[in-house]
Amino acid sequence: MLRAGGILIVSDHASNRVPSDIELGIDPALLSEHIAVDIGVAQVAEIMVREAGFSAFLGNVSRLVCDFNREEHQPATIPIASDGHAIPGNAIDHAGHEERLARFFRPYHDALAELLDASPPALILSLHSFTPVLASHPEEKRPWECGVLYNSDDRGARLAIPLLEAAGLVVGDQQPYSGKLLNATMNRHAEAHGRSYFGIEVRQDMIADAQGQARWATILTDVAKRVALALD
Template sequence: MALQSEVLRLLGEPRFGGILVVADHASNRVPEGIDLGIAPELLNEHIAIDIGVAGVAERMVRPGIAAYLAHVSRLVCDFNRDCDAPGILPETSDGYAIPGNALCRQGRTERITQYFEPYHTGLASLLDRTPQALILSLHSFTPKLASDPAQLRPWQVGVLYNEDDRAARLAIPLLAAEGLTVGDQQPYSGKLLNATMNRHAEAEGRPYLGIEVRQDQIRGAEGQALWAERLARIANEVALRLR
């Protein structure tokens, strides 16, 4: 099963008691009619897309695991933000200006109505219709920020959470057992940036696991396949232990 709209892609068949991979930043697509006013090559950088995430999510899909993926760039609309946050339509990102997002109030409202609202309405409907044993929120992070090149990011993977750390506490030692350098609330805290999971998981009591993979780990097909197998296996183990 594969469904695609202007806003999202749904891969696989969501099953009751299964695992749903949610990737808010899985695409760098800019729909026709939107001009962000940036150099085209920036659409291949981390400011526009979580590099490697789509490839990992696609490879994770199998019986019992489906994937709900954003189908527009985070620069068009950042789905992992609160509905009233200015960063939904970012005007700057890692030191780069995004002039096409300096919109009037009506323009902002129209963009949010067209993209943000249907993405979240669709996710809420799916989770209500087909409850999951675990939601895996999948992101990737850049090894080095252009705006802060001195900041060290040695973690190969980070686990993020807000108040509900049930799945995180299970996943961290499982990831460490793979020989990985694991960040607990690194490279940043889920208490500060967890909007989609706050809305669809924490607010509803649904177990979730927030994963950030460093982008150099999953830039190519080999790394994506490795991490897809790893995360599918660990997510299944976490879901079983949560029962």
């Protein structure tokens, strides 16, 4: 349970679950890849919440069913393609789109808003992971071990980046994505309310196994604590 003044981990893409009544029309093997789930983040969050003062709010369906880290009516909220793979089951009409929003998107954001209002945290950690190589752009190098994302409010990010670098990590500032463009959940629930946060993207090969997950849970727990204390 989130305690007021604690640290809340929010992970929009923690699950690869596809409800049995939704047929995406893809090879099931793709559900284990980055287009369907942020690999490793659920396991990292599970370890982190063992620490006093930490709680987690995790998405419970695949981003291919509904991507919570988008604006409600963006095409990518229910994607028809991802990293070169067509998602034919998402070629749905307006009524089908509305049904997905009502079933998944709005309840997710309503529940998160209610939680944050009831127990305002000292810090929100937006936890994601990224693939080392995009299949659609194999020539693009992604050397960062993690990236820190933010939009207008960079208070948490400016504290987190040097702490992560001090841990010996190769850290991207707005890499491999920019929070100016991909920050919908934090824009809505953190920046719009003046809540302190930072976004973290961990490269998926770093947290693909139990050893890596444990290592990164330790790193992120320490960094989040230090950021929260510095912002207090």
